[in-house]
Amino acid sequence: MKFVDEFRSPELITKAGEEIRKLADPSRHYRIMEVCGGHTHAIYRFGLKDLLPVNVELIHGPGCPVCVLPMGRIDDGLALAAEPNFIFAAFGDMMRVPGTNGSPLEYKARGMDVRIVYSPADALKLARNNPGKHVMFFAIGFETTAPSTALTLVRAKAEGLLNFSVFCNHVTIIPAIRAILDSPDMRLDGFVGPGHVSTVIGCRPYDWIAKDEGKPVVVSGFEPLDILQSIVMLLRQLRNGEAKVENQYKRVVPWEGNRAALRAMAEVFELRPYFEWRGLGFISQSALKIRASYAQWDSEQRFTVPGVRVTDPKAAQCGEVLKGVLKPAQCKLFGRECTPEQPVGALMVSSEGSCAAYYNYEHRKPVTIASAAAF
């Protein structure tokens, strides 16, 4: 398959692994953060950690848009959609995320009309096909998915389709990275930059990480060879004492980003003054809300949102895992009270969540001779 097989070639991957081992200075311990949850999953799914020397450590970042949502927002969305004529529509990923009184799938089993959609346009279609009901689309995602939500709202307004609204939980990536770098617990050497967010925002927004913080950033694709190549590029910069932004994912990411997508977002969204992130606390200007010009299609402006703040269960350490301070297996609840079937937090069920990735792909792996003797 084009664009997949070449980037999974065993020979090239093995070569990249060797290059990493050559570049890694044995007297250093490298801490590299992959920001995006999709990268975390790819790393575990392809077993890439097996190829890294012991002194190149990958730290999982907070780039999981479902994981960073506080439970209160899930509760709010489900409360809004509890009306008899409502349809709660969301991506599949949302369906098992636990709210205080259950996940959307559990609400569905109790009688709420909950539907999985594959894009916001599908949610709009649902509204067109069900004129007697109100479709509420629970929108999540970083800048990757925000443009399609924006375009859907533009279309809804153009069609005057009033039985449709969006409960907007889009967040932006740069403030999250800033919060990580500002945190005293974190010492990082560089970043594997988010691949799909960058197709929208481009590579410029990461300049300050290199210039002001002195950390190299390599925007990476999601195939095994992409990720390994990005680590090679980071190690090269670190060896040369450089700190710049590079684009490994050139076949998909334009340096300047996608102007049309950014324009659509600007038309529909503005930044909230602040927003609460699980694990990172309140961050100013870090989330999107729908403008007044689209008030009719904003669930929050049209209906009353309970707005209750719900703290995570005391024993859960979701916040620390999100920040990369703890590895998933170090959380006290991991694999015991918290599993993919009975999740305590979203990190264990989201396809971008690091706990889910670790649990599903890694945590019962035998220690191989190779990994034990590495470096």
Next chain:
Amino acid sequence: MATIPAAKIRFREPQIEMAHGAGGKASRRLVEGLFAPLLFGASPGPLGDAAQIQINGTRIAMTTDSFVVKPLRFPGGSIGELAINGTVNDLAVSGARAEAIVVTFVLEAGLPTEILEAEVRAMGQAAGKAGVRIAGGDTKVVEHGKADKMYISTTGIGRLLSGVEISPQSVQLGDKVLLSGPIGDHGITILLARGDLDLEADDLRSDTRSVFPLVDSLVQAAGAGVRWMRDPTRGGVATSLNELARDCGHGIVLFEEKIPIRDSVRGACELLGLDPLHIANEGQFLAIVSAELAETALQSLRATPGGEEAHLIGEVREQPESSVLVTTLYGGSRIVDMLVGDPLPRIC
């Protein structure tokens, strides 16, 4: 007949969810935690695809299955064919030739007769092809809205083949994993046939068929080495092998590059973030075969019509205990667990 002392119920969930029918972990919890203690007593032994019953010294296998699928018709088949082949296959992988099937229909009032007729025809044809007699059945009709057009349930009995003794306990270190053909065809076909996704794969069809001819060849050529068989339906290859790993305590290591899968299935899975190992199959089966007879087993399948794409895809090892591991050519590996709930496509 003596009453079976009921064992303790371990199923603690307050209500039944969709996940309990998906064939993965939740299903297993329901069966092991509620049905088994109440119906099979304190120590029922491992639960297989069919029950073995002794009547006057003859060993008979018996199995039942129900079919709930949407849409009723899809490229490569329909619910009627699934209903016959599914039960024939459950008997086949238990080492039995299906002899007779009885059918139950639960029909929704308002169902057009021509739809029912089409399915009954399909069942008759599938039964004829599989060489099994449809011996009788029952019909119930429920109110409009209480059944998704039709639910079909089939119960089959079969005669156990000689020369094969299968049980998870007989699986040994060094045994090989044999797969009859490409995975994921059925599940992806159904997903695309639902029309929710803007994806098309013109060449993709459900793989529904009777696997008995292949099982028969296998048993005749290498019966002494066949330790265990299963048809990987809901929950896919991963779920079947995880069940085995749990039952026998060993590890099962699969070699990713050896697993046969069509490009269109692979592509759809990549796009949706699904693992092909979790996708349902309706015309394939897995067998664990001794190392000495593995090659003979493989060749017997490849020489049988319909078995040309059989592959040896892995082996039984000590580690990781009770788990399934998939390895890649470049030295990476990942654990593959049983399916949790329904496979849900990812966001970004």
